[in-house]
Amino acid sequence: MNISQEKIDNLNAVVKININPEDYQARVDKAIKDQAKKAKIPGFRPGMVPPSHIKRMYGKSILVDEINNLLSDTLNKYIDEEKLEVLGQPLPKIDEDKHYNWDFTDNFEFNYELGLAPDFKVDFSAADKIAQYVIKVDEETLAARIKNIRRSYGKMTNPDVSADDDVLYSDLAQLSPDGSVFEDGIAITASVRLDQVKDEAIKASLTGLKKGDVVTLDLQKAYDNDAAKIAGLLKIDEETAADLKSNFQLTVKNVNRLEESDLNQEFFDKLFGEGTVSNEEEFRAKITEEIEGMMAQDAERKLQEEIYNYTINKFQFTLPDEFLKRWLKASDEKMTTEDLEGGYNDFAQNLKWTLIGNKIIREQDIKIDYEDVFQTAKFRLDQQFRMYSPQALSDEQLGQYTVQYLQNKENANKIFEEVKALKIFAYIKSVVTLEPKEILYTDFQKL
Structure with missing residues (x-):
């Protein structure tokens, strides 16, 4: 067997591998004998199939497999011994002019393209300056966090009239294009959180409401076409929610408000x-x-x-x-x-x-x-x-x-x-x- 390398440039090379019958014959003979021991062929007892019969039936495919295995072993060993830093994997070069009989007497030649890693130096030093951000809390973020914490430890109340951040516990009924309640439409009791309403005009229409008030609600506009939020509110799948065009009648059953906890010692503790x-x-x-x-x-x-x-x-x-x-x-x-x-x-x-x-x-x-x-x-x-x-x-x-x-x-x-x-x-x-x-x-x- 002969293996050689042609350097195209600093980043590309071609490895040529020449294989003669003496390089592969022993491997192929062993593979045929191993196959004969395991083969189950009508007319032969298990383990008693003659190797010559296996060679006639499967010889070429076994030869191909063993040549491929030999190529892989040889190429990997060469790369390792030559300490080549290869990028990706070697690519076989197809030569349309070469044809083989695969009759156990062929001399084979295979060429592989290699992509080589470039040579470079890593020389970091104190002269290299990189920004390291130290994040400080702004008042808006701090206020929002404090508000969430105080509400988490606060208490639920039921004011007469709704305001920002309240929850409207309501009956929702799907409307027909003419504004009447759709008889077989979606009807559900749900909690509408005003802090999740994206459209400011709609949010304003939902404030100042009291128990028993009725308003018309465009859910797609209210939630900025967020199918996941609409699906969660109406308990339907997201695909249906995305295609939903109807307005809904909202009837307020109750106004819920989570009051913020007082900043006292009990809260701090x-x-x-x-x-x-x-x-x-x-x-x-x-x-x-x-x-x-x-x-x-x-x-x-x-x-x-x-x-x-x-x-x-x-x-x-x-x-x-x-x-x-x-x-x-x-x-x-x-x-x-x-x-x-x-x-x-x-x-x-x-x-x-x-x-x-x-x-x-x-x-x-x-x-x-x-x-x-x-x-x-x-x-x-x-x-x-x-x-x-x-x-x-x-x-x-x-x-x-x-x-x-x-x-x-x-x-x-x-x-x-x-x-x-x-x-x-x-x-x-x-x-x-x-x-x-x-x-x-x-x-x-x-x-």
Whole structure:
């Protein structure tokens, strides 16, 4: 067997593999004998089928399989021994002029295109400056959060007349085009929350109502054609809700209002524990701290985005784009040329980040241990469980769930990649200069 490489340029190469009968004959003979032992053919006892019979019946297909296996083994071994950093997978070059008899005496020649990773240096330093946003709470966000908390601990009342943010407990009846109640139409008793009504004119028409009042309601306009909200209100499926054109008659049965809790010691103790907060100033400070703690996660995600974009722009190197496009199309036969052109830039950017990250991992000798993966998976599962249950799992239970979760190869790979990314970000943050920039939450959202 002979294998050689022709360098087209720094990013593309062709590997040529020549295979002679002596290279594959022993493999093929063994495969035929193994097949003979397992074959169940009428007229022969199990395990007693002559290899010559198997060769006559299935010889060519066995030869093809073994040649393919030999090619795969040979190519992978060559890439490994030559320490070639290959992008994608080798692509076979089809030569229409070559024809083989597949009669166990052919000399074969196969050519494979390789896309090679570019050579580049990763040289971060303190001279590299990246913005690190420190999010501060604005008055609007703080007021909204305080209002929600106070209402959560407030009490329900039934005022005579409706106002903003009230709930109208009402009978809803579907109307015919002429304005009369549709006899076989939708009729339901439901709670209409005024804080969910998007149209200001309709919202205004629903304020100032009292028990027994009747108004006509355009649900599509009220909820800005939000089929999910309309479906939830009327207890119908979203497809029906989306096609619904009728107005509805709303008859108020009751006005419900959730009053905000008083800012007193009982409320503070209930919220934070006895004696932790004793006045409104301390309460506002505590809520500010809580919100900014949650915002810190958003700030970290934004910092990672800034690092990603800075890194991609700092290290400008070329990829074997034409090869990669051919490989992507070969990997997905359903991919159209439009799909490829539309998505290739994002693919190339992510591939560049992967190459840079892998180089950092190698050069900085960054280790990713099982314990890192386990603890990250455990943390993610703990977050998920807390979303659905206020009662936290014991450390032992959480550990058992984590072991089960990581037994799934796809889950384990996903967490491994997350840990890898976190370590790459951590390294870059430790080397570059992070420039803190205070920003109000409302302005941060615009970014």
